[in-house]
Amino acid sequence: MPTIDRSAIIRGPAEVQFGGQVFFSKGNVSVSWENSVFEKTSDVFGVIGRAKTDTQITVSFTPVGELEALAVLFPYGQTALGSSIFGSSDSALVIKGLANQLTIHNAAVTQMPSLTLGAGTTAFGEVQFTGLVKKSGEPDDKNSYYAYTESSNSYSTTFDPANVKSAEYQAIYLGYTHSSTDGFTVDFDVNLAPVTVDSHGTIDMTLVDVGFSANWSPISQGTIPSNLLNLLASVAPGSDLSTTSLTIAGTGQGISFTADKATLVSSDFVWGADANLNGPITVQGTRDINSGVLDPLFEVTAS
Secondary structure, three states: OOOOOHHHOOOOOEEEEEOOEEEEEOOOOEEEEEEEEEEEEEOOOEEEEEEEEEEEEEEEEOEOOEHHHHHHHOOOOOOOOOOEOOOOOOOOEEEEEOOEEEEEOOEEEEEOOOEEEOOOOOOEOOEEEEEOOOOOOOOOOHHHOEEEEEOOOOOOOOOOHHHEOOOOEEEEEOOEEEOEEEEEEEEEEEEEEEEEEOOOEEEEEEEEEEEEEEEEEEOOOOOHHHHHHHHHHOOOOOOOOOEEEEEEEEOOOOEEEEEEEEEEEEEEEOOOOOOOOEEEEEEEEOOOEEOOEEOOOOEEEEO
8 A cells, every 4th residue: 555645735825916916825725727628529439638728827816815906806996998907918827825825927906806895894805816928938838827836935024914904884875874784795697708829828818898897785764765765766767867977985094995886776675573674785886977087997906
């Protein structure tokens, strides 16, 4: 029977380096290699072969919550639609463990992390990066995608627990200051179109659209319930829904999320002995155009 040396098993957590920032994860850092294929088939014999058409590398993790990295995690609030997200030069993503290191030569953020803003949680959901063949690289050469080494490493000394903040949050929307029963959530939708070359597969991705949806349950006080009902019901078919600016900010510290236009889409009401009257309300991002110029959809900054 073969023997196993447990001290030789490669394992353990890692830090991630990208865009001049060092990220630590709340949990695992996951990497997935995926080859897209087409099947060669025969009516008599079925599938007789599979050939590669593309290779993409997906990296996902949940950042601990360092606020200094906001510009890297949320790059598309002010990006012009139709732009390349990989840009004119490659951006490397490095995953560094204590015993090994993986460098993906050409990576970009393909899913921005959701925000969960409240006193009892850290801010970020899962972020996703995608790696493609590097600029002027050959798709049949592994060195065009990544470099992998096994050696002893040490983690970065830049981590500062003081930058991982939670706070009390409030929203300013529809002329009211909203407190929430259980915090605020913001989810982002990034629509990307691949740029493909038959001989290389996907070499870039174009930003087609980006949007956000924010949800919270406002504390039912004053005229908030009646005004929400009026704004939702007093709209004729074909007319625009109520749209105003939105700000969600922590008191004294944390994150500030702002949008020029956020449209009220829905609101729940709940009656019960242990229920707050206002259930979740949902608002969605709407583009603001001034003199033909497209304003930023949103901004995420440290407050």
